Amino acid sequence: MLCLWPLPPAPFPLGEKFNFLALSILTISFPLLSGWRSSSLSSAIYSTKRSLVGGTVRFVGSGGVQCVNCMKNPGPQPVPCQVAPKLFLPPQNNQRLFGKSDEFLPGRPLESPSLMLDSRNDDIAIIAKSNHPFMHAQRARHFLTRPPRVAEGAAFDPMRDGFPHLRVARPPAEGRGRNQLLPRSNSTIVPLFEKVLSASDAGRIGRLVLPKACAEAYFPPISQPEGRPLTIQDAKGKEWHFQFRFWPNNNSRMYVLEGVTPCIQSLQLQAGDTVTFSRIEPGGKLVMGFRKATNTVSLPDSQISAIATGSLLGDSFFSNTNENLSIVSGYSGFLQSMKGAADLQPSSLFDHHANSADGDVSWLKADRFGGRPDEGSFQFLHKRSRNIGSKSRRLLMDNEEALELKLSWEEAQELLRPAPSAKPTIVMIEDYEFEEYDEPPVFAKRSIFTSRSTGEQDQWIQCDDCSKWRRVPLNVIIASKWRCADNTWDPKSCSCSAPEELAHKELQSILQQYEEIRRRKSNYFLKQSIPEMDASSLDALATAAVFGEVGNQGAASVATTTKHPRHRPGCTCIVCIQPPSGKGPKHNPACTCNVCMTVRRRFKTLMMRKKQRQSEREEAEASKRIAWVGRDEPEGSNLSRSPRTVDTTRDCDVIMFDKADANKGHIDLNFHPASREEEQQHGGQPRVSMVSLLEVANRPLESYMKQNGLGSDFINGHHRDACGENFKSSILSGPGLRVMKPHLRKSAQIDSVTGPVEMTVLTFLPRSTFQPNNILKNEPQEYSGAKLKPFQAISLETMTIRRRGGREADPLAGRSSVDP
DNA sequence: GTTCCGCATGGCG
DNA sequence: CCGCCATGCGGAA
Structure with a gap:
């Protein structure tokens, strides 16, 4: 009443x-x-x-x-x-x-x-x-x-x-x-x-x-x-x-x-x-x-x-x-x-x-x-x-x-897009590129990006009325509600009565993969949230590294986009110019495929590089670094190159590794392990043996470093380059995964062998979280984890981070000691 | 060193 | 511009 x-x-x-x-x-x-x-x-x-x-x-x-x-x-x-x-x-x-x-x-x-x-x-x-x-x-x-x-x-x-x-x-x-x-x-x-x-x-x-x-x-x-x-x-x-x-x-x-x-x-x-x-x-x-x-x-x-x-x-x-x-x-x-x-x-x-x-x-x-x-x-x-x-x-x-923004970080990330008018400013911080936006991100309706075998990508958005999925241009950002009637790009699908373009099976496949990716990402973040990762997490990390690839298995045409949301048609960045690819089996934590092993090895490589830079700063002897790199290349092949990837995408982030075709400087944004293995076995030269990779990968990191003349201080979390290393480790999160907590758990990120692999990261982060100015000033003390604010789920100040692809030579490049 | 007390400050409507 | 009020601040206990 x-x-x-x-x-x-x-x-x-x-x-x-x-x-x-x-x-x-x-x-x-x-x-x-x-x-x-x-x-x-x-x-x-x-x-x-x-x-x-x-x-x-x-x-x-x-x-x-x-x-x-x-x-x-x-x-x-x-x-x-x-x-x-x-x-x-x-x-x-x-x-x-x-x-x-x-x-x-x-x-x-x-x-x-x-x-x-x-x-x-x-x-x-x-x-x-x-x-x-x-x-x-x-x-x-x-x-x-x-x-x-x-x-x-x-x-x-x-x-x-x-x-x-x-x-x-x-x-x-x-x-x-x-x-x-x-x-x-x-x-x-x-x-x-x-x-x-x-x-x-x-x-x-x-x-x-x-x-x-x-x-x-x-x-x-x-x-x-x-x-x-x-x-x-x-x-x-x-x-x-x-x-x-x-x-x-x-x-x-x-x-x-x-x-x-x-x-x-x-x-x-x-x-x-x-x-x-x-x-x-x-x-x-x-x-x-x-x-x-x-x-x-x-x-x-x-x-x-x-x-x-x-x-x-x-x-x-x-x-x-x-x-x-x-x-x-x-x-x-x-x-x-x-x-x-x-x-x-x-x-x-x-x-x-x-x-x-x-x-x-x-x-x-x-x-x-x-x-x-x-x-x-x-x-x-x-x-x-x-x-x-x-x-x-x-x-x-x-x-x-707080109520209305009751989103997890991941969820929020999925909904964030750069403002349509936003143009990033590239900021270099050490060897990383920061794409900094002055404008806050915008919320967008969740969409799924797929790529066809031709490399062409599509964006699919679900009608809020009939739940049909409609293809929309890639650059479209749907703010909130969207209906078929709003589909001004495809007259044939501008009505809820219009049939769905995707066959049921195709759609199911896409959605399943989409959910799978999301689930794995969620799991990954869960793991990331554990303060002290044990060594066994390395495999999980490696698995996480290929999550995006998993999403590409099955239906050939199904792939999450490799485009970062900030990218627009015509973008010529290293990410956007790469066609997606990749098929193959899933990778489990124990997977010893070439990619997984490489992932493991990459981490070690990263550790060494960190140490190397530290030494360089201390000694200011660039020549030493060159010499060190020369003997540190385990494979001398393109396989040893760092994955240059570096971008995640919208909803279905896709890992983007260097493709084996490094000679062309080509980056496969949707590298698939099977492809690489197949390439090595059939097309390319098998430049590295699995045995050697396993050996390297399984070798204790510390001993590995000692072998390479590296100290172990950083293993214990006492690295002096807290700023740069911590920072990089922070942003070098899982492949194709957005950083959830940009700068936390120093020990886990830096010191654990389960630390992050060199992978894709692109995320919206509060500017205040990263304090780029401080970073730029290279003041580790200002960049200590303790000084960084806890991650903020949604900030109107944003920064996107992108690993600068391939700027530095892999310190292991040319290293042959582990090659057979 | 901590807490209490009184007042001052500054943002905002 | 003014009043309200959340909160800071300094001195006292």
């Missing part, structure tokens, strides 16, 4: 902001006792329009909401309310919400001792339960800017006009006036305001900053900075003693509630949680509740730190301890339209509430998840975005953005 309330007469001039006041969609439900109605209150937008219907329910001590129109004694006997429709009838005479004749009394059994009213004016009872929407209207700032201003001494008037009143316990007897409510039996809870806890509030300082306007309006007046003590009672009856005081601040005051730490801790409140303040009348006892925010909670307006509920509407109230009754009070100022409530989508926040309610609690979903918000909703969203402050943004990130 929809409950719409009229707005009370504005106690203060309604500014423009008021028109955008956003309220939550509230849902309440309660037992259908006599005179009771289950209701579903939904509210999305609060507007100054006053054409809303109103309703009156009463919060009764025995629980539930009672219709004041058919105020039957709550009892077990089901007595249908004869005037049920009146429950939410518009109030007459433009009465104020929660005024004399308006009561919104969400009714869940109030078993809490907090409802044992205390007549002390400065007592507060914390009676709200976690996650209960007290006031879901989060836009309080606007209220707060104009709460009923009262002079000291006049504040804290419990019966001030315009205050919402919530009756507690039994509803008044027929004919009983509101002012005649008996203590303990007919008390009114007057919601005052609420505040979203800031980090400071929830911190250990023990000071809760109170909105000035609210503090002055609803709390006992204080004339001295020392203020006065307040006793707070929680839902369990526990009393907390606070000091309500203020600080002089810029000729003003800053009100704080001191000594809140024990309470905050006891209630396990954190920044983002909401503390609510109300008052119980008669007696004027202040009560305090709270509402927990969760990670998935979307605070409609976190920046709104408080809500002067009393001045406005204040119908909401607390849940009590009865889990069966989830009474979410309505905010009085309600929506002018419930449109959108029907097609609300789930959100964890609201799911949470729904869990404890019979009715659906779906407020705000429409707002946040595209539930076709009406005009008001639109305004709400607009307003919300307009009112995000820096501090508020922080909260928003914690509460909203």
